[in-house]
Amino acid sequence: MTSREFTITQEAIDRMTPKDERFGQVMTSLIRHLHDFIRDVQLTEEEWMTAIQFLTKAGQTCTDKRQEFILLSDTLGVSILVDAINNRLPEGATEQTVLGPYYWEGAPHKPMGANIAEGIVGEPCLYSGIVTSLDGKPIEGATLDIWSGDGEGNYDMQLGSDEMRARAVLTTGKDGKFWFWSVKPSFYPVPSDGPVGAMLDAMGRHPNRPGHMHFILRAPGHKTIVTHIFPSDSPYLDTDTVFGVKDGLIVDYIRHEPGTTPTGDTKTVPYHTCHYDFQLAPVSDVEKLKSA
Incomplete structure (x- = not known):
């Protein structure tokens, strides 16, 4: 049996029935690249939770005069x-x-x-x-x-x-x-x-x-x-x-x-x-x- 580690990507893509063709194209690529990244670095559960907490804190830091996500986008090029x-x-x-x-x-x-x-x-x-x-x-x-x-x-x-x-x-x-x-x-x-x-x-x-x-x-x-x-x-x-x-x-x-x-x-x-x-x-x- 093929490990789910290698089948989940296509499964996630196959479940989509996007209402917009461009949205479907973008999300398909996002899922493929995100899954490939996780497999490439062999991301741990602790590291993934750290990433979730990081994004949560970024959202909590945003105000009407400060946009932490723009700052994140800028500093990552x-x-x-x-x-x-x-x-x-x-x-x-x-x-x-x-x-x-x-x-x-x-x-x-x-x-x-x-x-x-x-x-x-x-x-x-x-x-x-x-x-x-x-x-x-x-x-x-x-x-x-x-x-x-x-x-x-x-x-x-x-x-x-x-x-x-x-x-x-x-x-x-x-x-x-x-x-x-x-x-x-x-x-x-x-x-x-x-x-x-x-x-x-x-x-x-x-x-x-x-x-x-x-x-x-x-x-x-x-x-x-x-x-x-x-x-x-x-x-x-x-x-x-x-x-x-x-x-x-x-x-x-x-x-x-x-x-x-x-x-x-x-x-x-x-x-x-x-x-x-x-x-x-x-x-x-x-x-x-x-x-x-």
Whole structure:
């Protein structure tokens, strides 16, 4: 008689009568790979119960401002893999990266040139650039949904704030240009007081992300992208715990002494400037890639 150790996989698959073909395809593959994994490592009952408790604790750690499962996905490289598969972009388009666990929908719309980080700890930084299509033409009406931590790596929601800070939505004019003041972002550890932090420690990995400014860019007729820009002098660029760094997103932040800024403001403390141009892919170009 064949051991159930080798027959249970097909039995579990055969019992399905999925109402949706794609769901059936995904679940069939999931069952096969999960069972193969268990057989490969010869998982013990104690280890399986530990895994169940880990997932249970991950769910219990989630709140309306913290998503431990997104953190788990990010730190295992799953988020960036799903992104790579689902967001293949034409050459020259600005690259995507992970959303991260600190996105807060509904940031306030602010005028171009606004200081989105008033009262925030950190060294001032003037961000500027232009949003264009792949042909180099400026895009009017592109929106930039922007957020970051402060100069010490803390996000507003981590500090228990009910008020959005260092977040804004800007809209480009006919020239496609954008500029705003914020702070130079600092490296920071992802939340490590929960089950994901314990997992990283057990794996011998650090929990740190390099400094970065988040952007979601949307424009009529163009593919929406979720991305960051990273200061070139930030630590952990090579070992980002969520695997989100891409070479094309690393940018030089230029330090300036106190004085008159490019926008005509006067700064009494040192400040930085950061210039980065975004190239968005037309939806038609992205669809061509999918059908190729």
